[in-house]
Amino acid sequence: MNEHRLVMTGMPAAGKTTFLAALWSLGISPHANVSYRTEYIEGDVGYLNKIGLAWAECTELGHTEFSRVESCVLRLRDARLGTSERLAIPDLSGEVFVHLLKERAWDSRVAGPLLETEGLLLFVNCEKVQEPAWIFESEAPADTPTTPWSPELIPTQTQLVDLLQCICDLRSHRETRLAIMVSAWDRAASIYADPSLWMSDHLPLLTQYLVANSLVWPNKAFGISAQGGPLPQDEARLLAMSPDERPFIVEGAASTSSADVALSPHDLGAPVRWLVAR
Amino acid sequence: MTDEAVATLSSPAGYHAAAGEALSVADSFSITRRAPTIVVAPLGPQGCGKTTLITTMYDQFQLGPFAGHLFAGSESLIGLENRSFLSRTVSGETNARTERTEVGAGEQYLHLRLQEERQHERPRDVLIADMSGEIFEKLRDQPALAAQFPVIQAAHALAVFVDGELLASAKRHHSVLYDARMLLAAIVQEAPPNPHRIFQIVITKWDVLAKVGRAESEVRNEVLQVADGLLPRPASQPDLFVTAARPGGSAAPWAYGCAALLSSWMKLDSEQAAMDEQWQATADRFFDRFKAHTRT
Numbered sequence: 202m203n204e205h206r207l208v209m210t211g212m213p214a215a216g217k218t219t220f221l222a223a224l225w226s227l228g229i230s231p232h233a234n235v236s237y238r239t240e241y242i243e244g245d246v247g248y249l250n251k252i253g254l255a256w257a258e259c260t261e262l263g264h265t266e267f268s269r270v271e272s273c274v275l276r277l278r279d280a281r282l283g284t285s286e287r288l289a290i291p292d293l294s295g296e297v298f299v300h301l302l303k304e305r306a307w308d309s310r311v312a313g314p315l316l317e318t319e320g321l322l323l324f325v326n327c328e329k330v331q332e333p334a335w336i337f338e339s340e341a342p343a344d345t346p347t348t349p350w351s352p353e354l355i356p357t358q359t360q361l362v363d364l365l366q367c368i369c370d371l372r373s374h375r376e377t378r379l380a381i382m383v384s385a386w387d388r389a390a391s392i393y394a395d396p397s398l399w400m401s402d403h404l405p406l407l408t409q410y411l412v413a414n415s416l417v418w419p420n421k422a423f424g425i426s427a428q429g430g431p432l433p434q435d436e437a438r439l440l441a442m443s444p445d446e447r448p449f450i451v452e453g454a455a456s457t458s459s460a461d462v463a464l465s466p467h468d469l470g471a472p473v474r475w476l477v478a479r
Numbered sequence: 480m481t482d483e484a485v486a487t488l489s490s491p492a493g494y495h496a497a498a499g500e501a502l503s504v505a506d507s508f509s510i511t512r513r514a515p516t517i518v519v520a521p522l523g524p525q526g527c528g529k530t531t532l533i534t535t536m537y538d539q540f541q542l543g544p545f546a547g548h549l550f551a552g553s554e555s556l557i558g559l560e561n562r563s564f565l566s567r568t569v570s571g572e573t574n575a576r577t578e579r580t581e582v583g584a585g586e587q588y589l590h591l592r593l594q595e596e597r598q599h600e601r602p603r604d605v606l607i608a609d610m611s612g613e614i615f616e617k618l619r620d621q622p623a624l625a626a627q628f629p630v631i632q633a634a635h636a637l638a639v640f641v642d643g644e645l646l647a648s649a650k651r652h653h654s655v656l657y658d659a660r661m662l663l664a665a666i667v668q669e670a671p672p673n674p675h676r677i678f679q680i681v682i683t684k685w686d687v688l689a690k691v692g693r694a695e696s697e698v699r700n701e702v703l704q705v706a707d708g709l710l711p712r713p714a715s716q717p718d719l720f721v722t723a724a725r726p727g728g729s730a731a732p733w734a735y736g737c738a739a740l741l742s743s744w745m746k747l748d749s750e751q752a753a754m755d756e757q758w759q760a761t762a763d764r765f766f767d768r769f770k771a772h773t774r775t
Contacts, residue, residue, distance in 0.1 A: 301496055305495060305496045305497070305498050305499065306494070306495050306496060307494040307495070307496060309494070312494040331569075333538070333541045333542075333567060334567060334568040334569070335538065335566055335567055335568065335575065335733075336566055336567065336568055336570075336572060336573070336574065336575040337575075337733075346571050347570060347571040347572055348569065348570055348571045350561055350564045350570070352557060352560075354564070354569050354570075355557075355560045356541065358541070359541075359556060359560055362552070362556065363499060363556050363557065366497075366499075366552055366553075366554075366556065367496040367497070370496065370497060371494060371496070405540075405541070405542060405543045406540055406541050406550055409540065409543070409544060409549040409550040409551070410549075410550055410551060410552060412549055412594075412598070413549045413550070413551030413552070413592075413594040413598075413602050414551060414552065414602075
């Protein structure tokens with residue numbers, strides 16, 4: 202059995218838990234056309250079942266509590282190769298990365314997995330990007346109260362570059378595969394065919410950083426919609442569909458030559474497959 | 480899931496992340512030791528626009544590649560963001576401004592790691608000094624104080640800033656040129672001789688001069704005279720740049736002249752600094768000494 206350790210990173214409400222719920226649920230479904238199927242249920246999967254049930258009911262998943270680190274282990278069979286894989290992928294609250302940004306200290310429960318991981322999934326919700334905007338003479342707001350500076354107010358792309366730089370330091374600049382997970386892709390899919398292009402337009406600082414540091418961060422972008430549409434607006438439409446067919450994924454360009462890895466448009470296991478491929 | 484089932488992962492305690500703020504001389508040593516580093520010293524009185532110009536260069540990378548380079552990282556990312564904040568709408572300010580660099584902050588550096596867009600070269604580190612204008616007012620009056628500032632000794636580029644807004648003022652016009660000449664004279668006198676060091680003059684707030692109808696060529700010629708007879712050979716004249724980091728109105732585009740200035744610094748690396756190992760060794764020795772001094 203092959204052992205893998207991955208870490209999901211990203212700011213709060215970036216889609217980490219919803220992705221995990223969909224990955225788990227598709228793995229146990231008999232009909233889903235995905236890279237990985239659940240081979241064996243190991244340990245207590247109460248948390249995975251809880252988020253899996255919510256996902257099946259199209260219920261928006263709440264934020265993962267700051268104080269909790271859910272240690273999730275998935276025992277999977279690779280649908281292509283037939284190999285057995287054990288994947289440890291803790292569900293960390295996005296608040297721990299806000300804590301890092303503000304306090305410049307790693308939550309001790311996060312540093313361990315990050316040191317041991319063989320790949321990172323970096324989540325960014327395409328609907329919740331705080332882009333930089335400057336004051337120009339003609340656009341000065343009239344009577345807005347001034348706001349004291351806080352690291353939380355810096356643009357999303359700067360927060361993510363800062364996070365990657367901190368992880369890079371923590372890992373002593375070891376090469377680490379990075380899957381950039383652009384979540385809520387259903388909102389961007391009508392405009393962008395490729396999540397890499399969305400990144401160039403909306404996260405140009407992060408895009409430059411990744412191009413310049415592709416030796417440390419071999420990377421590939423994925424557009425993912427783990428629910429298949431916006432909630433609660435699309436709830437009725439989504440509930441009428443098979444859960445296996447709701448999620449969809451779009452593969453973007455990779456920094457290294459890489460063939461597409463998804464078995465189907467619904468294969469949320471594709472980023473995992475790309476991260477653990479050697 | 481029960482609380483008992485919540486895993487406690489292996490927990491190496493005590494991992495601190497880099498502060499990401501502006502770097503002290505000692506902090507910057509980790510960068511200069513790792514690879515040849517371009518060190519730039521913007522020099523000028525309070526309010527002449529040194530910090531605004533640096534943060535405007537950084538802001539341009541928020542939008543995409545700038546001056547033929549990609550943003551490859553920064554060890555002072557939080558410091559750059561902090562300095563840029565009052566020019567962002569999120570601050571709630573009605574006019575873009577830059578918080579004044581305090582004299583008590585001493586000598587600090589903002590760091591950029593940049594890579595040529597063509598990606599033929601490895602990323603290069605640039606350290607840009609961010610010091611209070613009050614320090615330079617003292618240096619102008621007492622040149623010997625330069626010995627206390629590593630950046631004056633070790634910088635590859637010494638750039639004297641001339642405030643365009645004051646140049647546009649009938650009352651301040653001559654005094655601002657006088658001030659620039661005296662500061663340049665003090666720096667040229669006290670900086671250790673090095674044929675590869677370059678001196679620059681940077682006119683800021685060009686938009687204000689443009690609004691009062693000054694022609695750029697005329698202003699250039701006038702300001703260049705500040706350096707007459709001061710520079711050591713072979714450089715008889717400093718390079719001169721005309722900039723408007725955050726212009727008001729339509730007199731100049733945003734970041735006017737900033738790309739040319741940044742490009743001039745990045746060229747230093749390949750054309751001068753990297754070729755001159757002796758110079759790098761001199762700079763390293765100085766930083767070594769400073770580091771030892773700060774430890775004791």
